[in-house]
Amino acid sequence: MGNKILIILGMHRSGTSLITNWLHQCGLQVGESLMDAGVGNKEGHFEDTEFYKMHMEILRDNNLNDSGIINQKVNYISSYHKEKIKGIIRVKNKLFGQWGWKDPRTCLFLKYYRELLPQAYYLVVIRDYHSVVVSLLKRTMAELDLHYDTQKGLISRSVWYNVRRKLFYHRFCRKHASCFLNSWIFYNENILENIKNMSDKRYLIVNYDMLKTRDREVLSFLNSHWHFSLNYARFSGVFKDSLLSKSFEVENYIDDKLLIKKADGVMEKLMNYTRDIGRETATHSFQEEVSLA
Numbered sequence: 001m002g003n004k005i006l007i008i009l010g011m012h013r014s015g016t017s018l019i020t021n022w023l024h025q026c027g028l029q030v031g032e033s034l035m036d037a038g039v040g041n042k043e044g045h046f047e048d049t050e051f052y053k054m055h056m057e058i059l060r061d062n063n064l065n066d067s068g069i070i071n072q073k074v075n076y077i078s079s080y081h082k083e084k085i086k087g088i089i090r091v092k093n094k095l096f097g098q099w100g101w102k103d104p105r106t107c108l109f110l111k112y113y114r115e116l117l118p119q120a121y122y123l124v125v126i127r128d129y130h131s132v133v134v135s136l137l138k139r140t141m142a143e144l145d146l147h148y149d150t151q152k153g154l155i156s157r158s159v160w161y162n163v164r165r166k167l168f169y170h171r172f173c174r175k176h177a178s179c180f181l182n183s184w185i186f187y188n189e190n191i192l193e194n195i196k197n198m199s200d201k202r203y204l205i206v207n208y209d210m211l212k213t214r215d216r217e218v219l220s221f222l223n224s225h226w227h228f229s230l231n232y233a234r235f236s237g238v239f240k241d242s243l244l245s246k247s248f249e250v251e252n253y254i255d256d257k258l259l260i261k262k263a264d265g266v267m268e269k270l271m272n273y274t275r276d277i278g279r280e281t282a283t284h285s286f287q288e289e290v291s292l293a
Helices: 016-025 049-061 079-095 104-116 129-151 154-195 208-224 257-271 277-292
Strands: 004-009 098-102 121-125 203-206
Touching: 004 016, 004 104, 016 098, 016 121, 016 208, 049 079, 049 104, 079 098, 079 104, 098 104, 104 154, 121 154, 121 208, 129 154, 129 257, 154 257, 203 208, 208 277
Parallel strands: 004 098, 004 121, 121 203
Antiparallel strands: none
């Protein structure tokens, strides 16, 4: 039997770190070297640094922002980078019978990975555009707060928190909310484009709200349908409501209402690809029992 490979997909700030943390607790190898925690992910990013660095290099080669917050196709992957990726995969396959990785930028290279790893499975993590855009805006502000807290003097910090911050925040939201929404649309359209050409036996769409109540079903699906060998750990053990961004009416900062309508349409299409895993798992178990009888 070949290696079991799980690719965790999702737009930035969609809960991919949280869900990868949970899978890590369940026993999935998600990288020998993981990114450290940061302002945006206090519990850790759970991104394999090998894939993370590789994806950033490819984006820079294409003169694109290596953060991955973009809405442009990656037109070129050099032979050098292709061979380096193949080398990473070759080593991991040799060391681990089951493994996976998470880096949101993977969504930008899906066509290539589908060709390279036709046997891989895809756990697609979705989150509504409203929450993602709010989270991106607040993460950037948190990074600015950290800059003032660590790099500026007492007077500069006082002026920032008491005068400048609120004014800057509103200007920043108006300038960047549409950009972040465009990126959300672009990522999820890439996911849609690829899963519609993929066997439905190769992907599963989840979100962290689903995992709060159905974590056993999801893990059972991975083990029974995809033949991973993972041990149950409670999703509630890694999920913390206190770390979620407090919401606000981000639509007020987006002038192009057609963009919002487009995002709603993308979300609706994604939801059409969700499935009743509880029923599928029960049916699968029944069929196995019959075959063994």
